Amino acid sequence: MLKYLLNRLFWMVPLLVGISLISFLIMHLAPGDITSTEASFNPKTSEESRQKLRELYNLDKPVIVQYGLWLKRMSTLDFGHSFASHQSPVFWQETDKDGNVTKGMIQEALPITLLINVLSLILIIGIALPLGVISALTQNKLPDRSITIFVFIGFAIPSFWLALMLMYWTGVSHNWLPISGLHSLGADKLSWFSQALDTLKHLTLPILISGLTGLAGISLFVRNGMLDVLHQDYITTARAKGLPENTVIYKHALRNALLPLITIFGLSIPGLIGGSVIAESIFAIPGMGKLFYDAVLMRDFPVIMGILTIGSALTLVGNLLADLAYAWADPRVRKGVAQ
């Protein structure tokens, strides 16, 4: 088992290098660089100073040389500094000689995105599991049909539109929830509890919106897994043994039906650090989606590469974890791995 793990970890390194090379090349295929932003299209700026900037950032060198420089830095886990954001460190905070701390851009954006995504994932599981089971048990009957319709509406509805409507309804028409942002003004004067409550209120709509769109996938997955399992021979056996229906469904069927979900959760680990640009813009949440989108528009290469690298590393780790969890949960797989 340990050997298997080490083997997998070892092969991740060349994979990561490959992914980063491809990302780097694709990023440079898009025309323009940090000196061709809208703000630099200003007659008060001069081409010489822009050329100077390009040299300072090594943007005048061939792409493959730039990649080599980037790789050399990355080998010491140095994510570099942003071009656009006043030389902020891309990943983690730095302290200068006077003891001033500059926080990393990903460091600042990541916690809030993680919080929203984890909460909405919990919300999704909490709702999708029972919905899927009910659907499967009442296959093609009214509850199944209405649940399917509901989750598909949630999936198909444009989330920005729904977000704006809910913001208007809960924030302008009724003063129930704050409209955008993360904290109320002056919230830092409040007690710890009121602050948490305030943040929770601000997060309600974003979590609800991102949860609603994710509901369809998981609940249909559970439903289909359940249906598959319910038609297996061992369920018939269990029923024939005279086991109570509840035991059959929750102990024998559901546990087996949940196996494929492990893969889905493994794959959703990198998704946890990726925010939705649209939701983050509308709700004014300074998360990862907005950070990445702005970096792409500004051609802020170190930030783009930083997020892509972390994302791809997490994807690989997520795959590995899913495989391990599978082995843990499913004896058949475990034996296969051990051999």
Add this chain to the structure above:
Amino acid sequence: MQNRHQIIKKILPCLLSIFIATSLISCSEQKNEASSKLNQEYPPESGGTLVDAMSGEPSGLIAMMAGESSASAIASNIFNSLLKYDKNLELTGELAKSWDVSADQKTITFHLKPNLKWADGKPLTSADVLFTWQTVTNDNTRSPYGADYKLVKKAEAPDANTFKVTYAQPYAPALDSWSGLHVLPKHLLEDQDINNTPFSRHPVGSHYYQLDQWKKGESISLKRNPNASQGQAKIDRLVSRIIPDRAAQFLELMADNIDSMSLNSIQYARIFPARPDLTNKIAQYKELGNSYTYLGFNLKRKPFNDVRVRQAINYAIDKQEIIDGVLLGLGLPVASPYKPGTRWSNPKLQPYPYNPQKAITLLKAAGFEDHDHDGILDRDGQPLSFEILTNQNKEREMSAVLVQRRLKEIGIDVKIRVVEWATFISRFIKTGDFNVVLLGWGLGLEPDQFNIWHSSQQAPGQFNFIGYNNPKVDMLLETGRTELNPDKRMKIYHQFAEILLEDSPVVYLFAGYGLPAMHKRVKGIDDPAPPAGIGHNAYEWYIPTPLRRNEMSAE
């Protein structure tokens, strides 16, 4: 029993409707009361918090390093320049009490106001100004704005209140350039690397406000600077919330969570008039915009090298239609690249009127006629057909469609191509690989537009990418740069604008208004807005105590 039931059934709706009616009345009474409270006169007093929204977050607050509009918007509340523009957009002193220009027009001497202080109490002297100049011209400074200041041959600070710059040649835009350079504190930045100094997140300036708190990605709060160089502002705190989405900003404005935002034309001209609940509490203002939108020709290519073709296209486009259709009437046609109503704008000039007949005549004179009767004009077998290139900007895209339609009517086939900004610049503008672009330029306060129109500025990456080349304009631009006398300069630029209009290297489409909305609790705002916009006297704005928003306090 039965009877009583029926009575209740009959009475209940009546009672309900009475209840609803009274609650409605009291509700509207409340509203009237609130709005009459808002419309009362109040004496000026200091205090209160003004909350506004901005779409982007500054990367830092040293304007020469950051470059985004959000950075300069915040930084201009914190830092002073030597000079500033007054409400009529004339240059006047800010840190400088006065300035002299030497007889040969090469040396400018600024006399600083006495007893200037930084927010931290240290004196602000000409040494700080000199330090700022050294910083912006330093080769290691990653600022794109150094060019103007590098023309200074010698800068000196002979005493604490005098700053003297000498140029190799008289350089008229110099004064404007000193109005755009925020003076930085030498004592805090001397041994720092300006490119990544933490000072950009914890600035210390000399203007009305100083930074109170910067919540990354959420808001920037400023508080009054007790040592402000220009006197004390009335409002205590300015909070700028970062809300990228305009629709979300508008919802926050409706819910009274922010006091001010800049509206778009639909919000201004469609939503507001239909919502008395909004107009009761929020005032709308209209101010001259800072930019104009134009259709620019690639003058190096046929047929745009022919002035008749350019003029014909100019006559064929109905500018008022674009203003009405795209900006819902909230814009002005312009005839020169200067703000209408200011000194530099030539009042005699009129935009090309909409005259398709004249356009057809001009095109005929240039040799374009519909010889093959396919509805499109042609010359030597070549149809008059081109592509309008613009970037992802709703106003520009919509204008392009209206231009396309009008040009089709006189037999010009136009296609529209919309590309993302960075692609637009590096793939098309820099390489000169375009026929016609639809873009915008700033309506500068400084009349010098050498970089945009002089024939020497056509190299890749320079700003005369349309390839305009007129020796007479070159000559005027050169003289205008060396003439520091405003009246003589004015004549030069009036003549320049006249030739430019006649030559029609670009078709001026419109200059949109800026449309700020402001909660009526904020008093002391000039309406109508002077040329400099409503913000020119923001330090005199005040929020009367009864109208202040309830501040959140510890519970």
